[in-house]
Amino acid sequence: MxxxxxxxxxxxxxGSCSAGDKIVPMRRTEGSDFLIALAGNPNTGxxxxxxxxxxxxxxxxxxxxxTVVREEGAYKFRDKAYRLVDLPxxxxxxxxxxxxxxxxxxxxxGRPDCTVVVVDATALERNLALVLQIxxxxxxxxxxxxxxxxxxxxxxxxxxxxxxxxxxxxxxPMSARSKKGLLELAATVADVVEGQVAxxxxxxxxxxxxxxxxxxxxxREIEREHPGILNARWIALRLxxxxxxxxxxxxxxxxxKPSHGTLSLAGGQ
Amino acid sequence: MAVEGILQAxxxxxxxxxxxxxxxIVERTFEEAERIAERAVxxxxxxxxxxxxxxxxxxxxxxVWGLPVMGLMLAAVLWITVTGANVPSAMLNxxxxxxxxxxxxxxxxxxxxxxxxxxxxxxxxxxATAWVISVMLxxxxxxxxxxxxxxxxxxxxxxxxxxxxxxxxxxxxxxxSLTMMxxxxxxxxxxxxxxxxxxxxxxxxxxxTNNFSICNGRWPTxxxxxxxxxxxxxxxAMAGLVAAGSVLAIxxxxxxxxxxVSRVLSRTILKGEPSHFSLELPPYRPPQIGKVIVRSVFDxxxxxxxxxxxxxxxxxxxxxITSNIIxxxxxxxxxxxxxxxxxxxxxxLNGVILAAYVFAIPANEIIVPTILMLTLNVxxxxxxxxxxxxxxxxxxxRDVLVNHGGWTLLTGVNLMLFSLLHNPCSTTLMxxxxxxxxxxxxxxxxLMPIGIGFAVCGLVALVWRLVA
Amino acid sequence: xxxxxxxxxxxxxxxALNMVGQEKRRxxxxxxxxxxxxxxxxxxxxxxxxxxxxxxxxxxLRDNQTDKIEVTPCKN
Numbered sequence: 001m002x003x004x005x006x007x008x009x010x011x012x013x014x015g016s017c018s019a020g021d022k023i024v025p026m027r028r029t030e031g032s033d034f035l036i037a038l039a040g041n042p043n044t045g046x047x048x049x050x051x052x053x054x055x056x057x058x059x060x061x062x063x064x065x066x067t068v069v070r071e072e073g074a075y076k077f078r079d080k081a082y083r084l085v086d087l088p089x090x091x092x093x094x095x096x097x098x099x100x101x102x103x104x105x106x107x108x109x110g111r112p113d114c115t116v117v118v119v120d121a122t123a124l125e126r127n128l129a130l131v132l133q134i135x136x137x138x139x140x141x142x143x144x145x146x147x148x149x150x151x152x153x154x155x156x157x158x159x160x161x162x163x164x165x166x167x168x169x170x171x172x173p174m175s176a177r178s179k180k181g182l183l184e185l186a187a188t189v190a191d192v193v194e195g196q197v198a199x200x201x202x203x204x205x206x207x208x209x210x211x212x213x214x215x216x217x218x219x220r221e222i223e224r225e226h227p228g229i230l231n232a233r234w235i236a237l238r239l240x241x242x243x244x245x246x247x248x249x250x251x252x253x254x255x256x257k258p259s260h261g262t263l264s265l266a267g268g269q
Numbered sequence: 270m271a272v273e274g275i276l277q278a279x280x281x282x283x284x285x286x287x288x289x290x291x292x293x294i295v296e297r298t299f300e301e302a303e304r305i306a307e308r309a310v311x312x313x314x315x316x317x318x319x320x321x322x323x324x325x326x327x328x329x330x331x332x333v334w335g336l337p338v339m340g341l342m343l344a345a346v347l348w349i350t351v352t353g354a355n356v357p358s359a360m361l362n363x364x365x366x367x368x369x370x371x372x373x374x375x376x377x378x379x380x381x382x383x384x385x386x387x388x389x390x391x392x393x394x395x396x397a398t399a400w401v402i403s404v405m406l407x408x409x410x411x412x413x414x415x416x417x418x419x420x421x422x423x424x425x426x427x428x429x430x431x432x433x434x435x436x437x438x439x440x441x442x443x444x445x446s447l448t449m450m451x452x453x454x455x456x457x458x459x460x461x462x463x464x465x466x467x468x469x470x471x472x473x474x475x476x477x478t479n480n481f482s483i484c485n486g487r488w489p490t491x492x493x494x495x496x497x498x499x500x501x502x503x504x505x506a507m508a509g510l511v512a513a514g515s516v517l518a519i520x521x522x523x524x525x526x527x528x529x530v531s532r533v534l535s536r537t538i539l540k541g542e543p544s545h546f547s548l549e550l551p552p553y554r555p556p557q558i559g560k561v562i563v564r565s566v567f568d569x570x571x572x573x574x575x576x577x578x579x580x581x582x583x584x585x586x587x588x589x590i591t592s593n594i595i596x597x598x599x600x601x602x603x604x605x606x607x608x609x610x611x612x613x614x615x616x617x618l619n620g621v622i623l624a625a626y627v628f629a630i631p632a633n634e635i636i637v638p639t640i641l642m643l644t645l646n647v648x649x650x651x652x653x654x655x656x657x658x659x660x661x662x663x664x665x666x667r668d669v670l671v672n673h674g675g676w677t678l679l680t681g682v683n684l685m686l687f688s689l690l691h692n693p694c695s696t697t698l699m700x701x702x703x704x705x706x707x708x709x710x711x712x713x714x715x716l717m718p719i720g721i722g723f724a725v726c727g728l729v730a731l732v733w734r735l736v737a
Numbered sequence: 738x739x740x741x742x743x744x745x746x747x748x749x750x751x752x753a754l755n756m757v758g759q760e761k762r763r764x765x766x767x768x769x770x771x772x773x774x775x776x777x778x779x780x781x782x783x784x785x786x787x788x789x790x791x792x793x794x795x796x797x798l799r800d801n802q803t804d805k806i807e808v809t810p811c812k813n
Contacts, residue, residue, distance in 0.1 A: 043551050091766040094295070097467060122552060124310055125792040126768050128302035129295075150554060154319060156310060163309040177557065204294075204301050211290065214282035221278060225271045239279035241291040250272055295765045296772065303792075326779055326788075326795075335782035430797050434783035437799065443786075545760045545802060547767060550779075550788055550795040 023186050025055025026074035032083035034193045037107055039134060040118035041127050042089030045146045047071075048176040049118055050086040053186065077186045085112070091126075093133050094243070101245060107137055108231055113193045114140045116185070121151040121158055121173075131167065135201040137234050141169045142188050149175040168200035214240055322552050326427065335431050342424075343453075344517065346415050350485070351492065354407035361403035369399060389589055397585020397635055401577040404634045408485045409573050412454045414565040421556035425450065429548055439528040440535025442471040443546050449475075449527055452482030453520075455572075456697040459484075460704055468544040473710060474531050476701055477539075480693045480718045481526040483519065486633035487688050491516045493637055494688075497667040498681025519689050526690070530721075576696055580631035588628050588639060592646060606647055616723060617683040617730025621647060621674060626687075631695045636688070641666065644674040679733050683726045690722030740798075740806035741787070743777040749808035750774050756805045768792040769806065
């Protein structure tokens with residue numbers, strides 16, 4: 001993984017990280033250069049990460065389901081302005097609860113320049129399910145491996161390099177509560193949005209030739225009807241599952257319309 | 270139309286794939302997640318992992334210890350808040366009212382302001398605001414940090430877990446136990462916290478019943494009345510315990526009312542499908558205590574100050590005005606009290622109490638001083654100036670209420686009940702409207718508790734008078 | 738047997754979810770998927786609600802749901 005090594009070597013060699021790099025919370029959310037989505041399971045410290053980056057003070061509590069609204073904030077890093085959207089915590093993007101639709105629509109159609117998935121290091125298995133789902137949708141993902149201090153406390157050690165290797169996207173170990181790993185996260189996000197990092201997201205092989213055939217054929221139809229649409233494969237899979245939400249959006253023609261105004265200069269995938 | 274074509278094609282494929290596409294995909298996803306996680310986690314100290322958490326949970330949710338520990342926790346939080354608030358409240362009272370009030374009076378006097386302006390601003394607006402700050406700020410600044418600490422530590426989902434059966438009986442979502450607990454600090458905060466309940470129907474049940482959690486603003490009233498009336502019936506050695514016991518009894522009654530009314534609501538006007546309950550019990554995470562406390566105290570202070578200025582000040586102004594406008598030989602307030610009196614007495618209360626509750630719609634905290642002031646005014650006592658809210662010590666208070674107001678034990682008990690069963694304060698009502706966007710439900714949330722209050726007080730009065 | 742019948746402290750492997758629609762999806766999202774191993778760790782003091790360890794997390798469910806989760810016990 002030469003490209004990933006490049007990032008971390010650059011990090012090691014670059015003395016300017018601690019010298020010049022700073023995350024500066026911004027008041028205004030106008031005039032941002034990049035749009036970043038913050039996703040993750042409930043109760044992973046996502047709001048802590050959000051607060052730390054944007055200087056905002058959402059209340060954080062240790063029980064699942066506290067953040068229910070889409071919060072927005074902004075920060076400046078290396079002279080670029082980043083607009084950060086804190087999505088509601090969700091266990092997956094596939095069920096049809098309101099929270100999950102908000103999160104999913106944003107990642108799918110809101111065209112974030114990068115999606116940061118906050119993962120609870122003490123419950124890796126369950127958290128990775130969401131990461132894998134998101135990787136099916138977009139390449140530009142950074143995994144924020146949070147609560148590392150808690151993992152350590154419970155006697156767990158996590159090999160973040162192996163994780164990054166397997167997932168094909170950068171993994172940043174952190175402990176947002178103690179403000180550890182934030183700079184690395186901002187730097188990694190900056191590198192990803194600037195295209196400095198090669199991303200080879202892990203895609204799940206479904207091992208069912210009939211399913212694959214169906215997907216290919218549907219994708220063809222979908223792309224013909226909506227030329228230039230992103231995520232046709234994802235849509236095809238949802239249609240095959242019988243996802244009512246996606247079906248309705250397809251019918252009403254709202255599929256593919258971003259649910260907010262974005263000033264992003266970069267495109268989707 | 271091409272879209273229908275796509276949907277039809279998809280439906281066909283779905284059929285031929287046996288309709289298990291979703292399951293298959295999710296299973297594969299988890300398989301992969303498992304595989305990758307396995308490779309990433311070096312399992313050191315596997316036995317240590319979460320063993321402590323589990324041991325703690327075994328105790329906190331056990332058949333024997335679970336509920337008693339919860340009760341103790343609640344009692345402890347209440348006790349720490351009440352005793353911890355005593356000294357700061359007294360200090361604030363001394364500063365703002367004991368010293369501040371006379372100072373302002375003299376300052377206004379020296380500026381030559383007309384007496385009605387001084388009265389309105391200093392005796393009305395300032396006094397109400399100062400009272401609310403001195404009574405509310407210390408308990409809020411103690412309760413909320415404590416609550417937040419428990420929250421951050423991770424204890425609250427365990428409470429939900431323990432009480433889930435009761436809430437299932439009530440036809441409610443398990444998370445309602447959490448919103449109920451939040452209401453013990455402040456009902457407006459409790460309403461906001463109902464956002465964690467996803468089903469709108471169950472959320473509404475939580476909102477409508479939140480007022481049965483006794484917020485910080487009502488504790489002082491309960492404690493005072495409990496002490497001077499209920500405890501007075503007990504031998505002096507037991508007085509403290511009986512007073513505390515009576516307050517706790519009201520709190521528990523509030524919890525029972527929450528469950529009962531939820532059950533009725535879920536079977537009548539808010540009938541519907543129960544949502545599928547699932548609750549994650551996160552690992553215990555020791556919070557950064559210092560940080561939490563500082564932030565919480567700061568936030569709460571701001572909220573109390575805001576509320577004092579926005580809610581209490583106008584209330585104080587209104588009280589002063591109605592007490593000083595004389596029509597037909599008595600002040601407006603006096604007329605109001607007299608008009609309410611027959612109804613009040615039927616409820617085992619009196620006109621003064623009911624009038625005070627009307628004035629106190631903005632803020633429950635001003636009930637006691639308002640009652641004292643109105644009692645003395647109505648009784649034409651020289652102890653009170655018109656419209657000036659005051660505060661006396663316990664013996665003097667009892668003296669005023671019994672001798673000038675004609676209060677009995679029944680009045681005291683019913684006041685405690687009514688303080689549990691009446692309409693939410695205006696801050697809470699505003700919050701309810703903001704969260705539900707519905708006049709209908711806001712009205713319900715105002716009228717339902719007070720309706721129950723009237724019924725219960727009336728019944729108690731009836732039975733009491735028959736028996737006593 | 739159903740998940741409700743797992744003895745406290747016992748482990749089992751999920752063989753099937755006897756439910757449909759939203760209910761099923763919700764459970765699967767939490768990790769309750771055929772093939773997954775679950776351990777019954779806590780019972781609520783008033784009964785009726787059970788907490789399981791699944792994929793490194795602890796999730797509580799009501800017995801009307803766990804009745805519908807089919808499992809095969811694990812030999813410890």
